[in-house]
Amino acid sequence: MSKSSKSEKPIKVAILTTAKVALFELGCAVELFAMPRLEFDNWYQSEVVTFEGDKQLAAGGLSISSRLIDSLYGYHTLVIPSWPVEQAVSKQLIDQLNEFNERGGRIITFCSGAFVLGKVGLLDNRKATTHWRYAEQFKKQFAHSHYIENSLYVFADNIGCSAGSSAAIDLGIEVIRQDFGYEVANHVARRLVIAAHRSGGQSQYVEAPIPKSNRNFSKVLDWAVENINQKIDVGILASKAHMSRRTFDRQFRKSLDMSPKEWIIKQRLKRAKELLESTKIGIERVSYCAGFETSENMRHHFRKNLQISPIRYRRQFKSGTTHSSSGACV
DNA sequence: CCTCACCCCCGCCAAT
């Protein structure tokens, strides 16, 4: 199943509701995927759906009426905004989810929605996350899945989970970025009036309500992103975080489940992708702006991480859509 | 592709 937004059919999205659905997360899903956005061609075609009858009771006595379906056939993406953690998943839904997954459908969950995937077994041997308030229960209940601490969202191989409310939007924006590119994602973020670039863009990688010690940690990441075009020595990062090199390495692994160097390369790739998608800057200069120093180096990491060359990556996104200036970097 | 100097990362362990 391809994810191109060219002149093909729009991507069909199902947003699943259930009794006692969390309204904020449901709202996020609707806002991200179901708002009409006439400014974009081929925007998602989304529906709120349920397997449970024509009305669900939500908080505050609000009743929601959504389309009753008995199959996920025809949808490309399923969003599960939340799920009452104690509530069982019906046989029908289990079967539908398995089938949907095997068919190559994409599933993203917000907050407690991850419990559905857990119960179905789709998170076995996979990285996952959920709202921190369910973390302990989640780890206990789904011992086969690899719970990632302190991460706002995880998304890989067509399955994504995110933590609480605002992380849901971060995940949604990431999905939009993959489907429509960097500029469109930014545009949507702007319309939602959320910070697409929260102070340098990276505080999102560290869960917010964590006191002091982690504060400078995220500051350092912000600093790194702002200076991504330069050489970045891990030792410098450690000293900026007021930690020994060894402790920094450990903290980093614990928070982000990757090594500092790995993270830096990810950031460089991200920057390079942005430039390739939204500007016409030459490859040589893109690699320089992203801090790769040489284009061979960049090509190496593109191949390794994205299985595609920079040029081909750019061509993928050249689809008569928005073209912007030649743009200066730094 | 290869090669080589350098840098990173993580297990180990002693110290706190």
Place this chain on the structure above:
DNA sequence: CTATTGGCGGGGGTGA
């Protein structure tokens, strides 16, 4: 006693 810290060093990855 356990938990955390941080120095060391080897093996492996990175970059020119």
